Amino acid sequence: MASSQDRSQGRTGGIVSGGTAEAATYTGNRALQIEEPLIFEMGQPGRCGVDLPEPPRVKDRLNGLRRTGDIGLPGLSEPQVVQHYTRLSQKNYAIDMGVYPLGSCTMKHNPRINEKVARLPGIGDLHPLQPVSTVQGALELIDRLAHWLKTLTGMPAVAMSPAAGAHGEMCGMMAIAAALKARGERAQRKTVLAPESAHGTNPATAAAIGFTVKPIPANDRGRVDLTALKAALGPDVAAIMLTNPNTCGLFESEIVEIAQAVHAAGAYFYCDGANFNAIAGRVRPGDLGVDCMHINLHKTFSTPHGGGGPGAGPVVLSAALAPYAPYPWIVKDGATWRVAEDESKVEGTPLGRLKAFHGQMGMFTRALAYIMSHGADGLKQASEDAVLSANYVMAALKDTMSPAFDGPCMHEALFDDSFLKDTGVSTLDFAKAMIDEGYHPMTMYFPLVVHGAMLIEPTESVAKEDLDQFIGALRSLAARAKTGTAAEAFKAAPLYAPRRRLDETLAARKPILRWKPSNNPPETDPVKQAAE
């Protein structure tokens, strides 16, 4: 994006208050809303955080490959760097700041006890190459978490090492492919069924493993169309990938029948566990006939969201798929824990390694801390509260906004854009207006099967009075949109964010991914610019 242009736009006002533009400030800042340049646009050549003595002259051995040009790093003092990144961080919106209703993402609170435990020296300072005799407790921790995951899902085995949800999907689908190969049916069973509302990673994973994906339509209740599913099942089908509760925030009430039909056709049932946070402690996927399911530790057990990682996506496996679990396996011989890392040390035909070392130890620790601090009753209550919160939102908004489906929901309230029909306000405009109210927008335009979708996941973390204020804000926005005269105001939103409406189309069509002096010409004097 042309950041210099955006900044000048910010400087020349555009803050509308009572219909009149406020005078621009000398600095371009708006109180604590600081106009922050890119770090490459700051500083002076040669300035440095530390003074180093001139290095002694040495003869280089670079054989003529010595750098001759400038590498273009900005010259900044330490306080400048600290202030720059602190100011940037303050522009961020985070779960530690307020309601973050991004549906499908489960932006729930990360209890601080998780962090405290993960930083204990005996856990935080371990090295994965330490002698096994010195990390017995860590191996026991992994095994204890594995035990909880198996118990909560009612499944006999778990692969702990996958690094994230999609990686877990890959692990599960590889196990299915291996099981089919062992049956001599890999070549014949090429099709993976996935509902139209599936997370995009499901078809992507199936395709990456070499399957062909066939979409299954939903019925008018937002669930899998069982008749269409049964018609699609045949000797060519390897598996179904299904999320439950599904991406519409609805429980697949015919899931047992689905599992039976899938198994009767000789196929496997991959359950996407992304929404396990809605049922953990209440429903055991193993009882529903699931063959494998990944668990997003960050969504169900409050480890931090990735933001580039590290994540963890352990995969629970049925007895049929357990022999294919990838290395490493944590095994107990008498009183001693060990890490089984090759085929001769375990029964079965493991897939091999999917990830270095043992998996993501820091996430395992946080997840186990969450599980043990909640206990079985607390985990059940967390799921119930998440569902209760979503239904509270749904009940409070259903007369004003338009629910995509009738009846109660699970952990997410899904609305379509029919309440905005003929108002000139789109889902995008509505979401942008939420920013002015101080909220991160809900997930929009997903799932794709719902027109102008708005997916709200309040999670169990939000206090009732905060939910009430959130609901009040949405009711007020919906009422304003419905006056039929507010389209222009909505199109102008957000008014109060550090940046106004960004040009998402231009950003997608002509992305500028790296700062170069050429695409950001030096700015004109900011003082002059402010005066203009």
Add this chain to the structure above:
Amino acid sequence: MADVRYSEEHEWIRVEGDTGTIGITQYAQEQLGDVVFVEVPAAGRKVAKGEAVAVVESVKAASDIYAPVSGEVIEANAALADTPGDVNTEPMGKGWFFKVKMSDKGDLAGLMDEAAYAAFVKSLG
């Protein structure tokens, strides 16, 4: 005059002899919003009716484009790589996706004419 047919997946096909030019409809581009990326099949590729052969990505969503007829791709609209916005401004003109030499003109029988497609879109609300 060329015969234009429409699919329920909101693709149009303009038929001239045994060549069909394929794109997405005005309704489809409105629903997608600003198109930011289009992937078209390479010339020479054999496509089967109903097969996902192209991808269109907008600020809202990524969608598959299905071949409304079987045949061989003879030309793809390379310009869309630089100007995907053509799909929004001229969905039935400059925004065409690819051309197919049809292997069976009988495939056209299941497609709608303009009036039937207009009624179909209306029925979607």
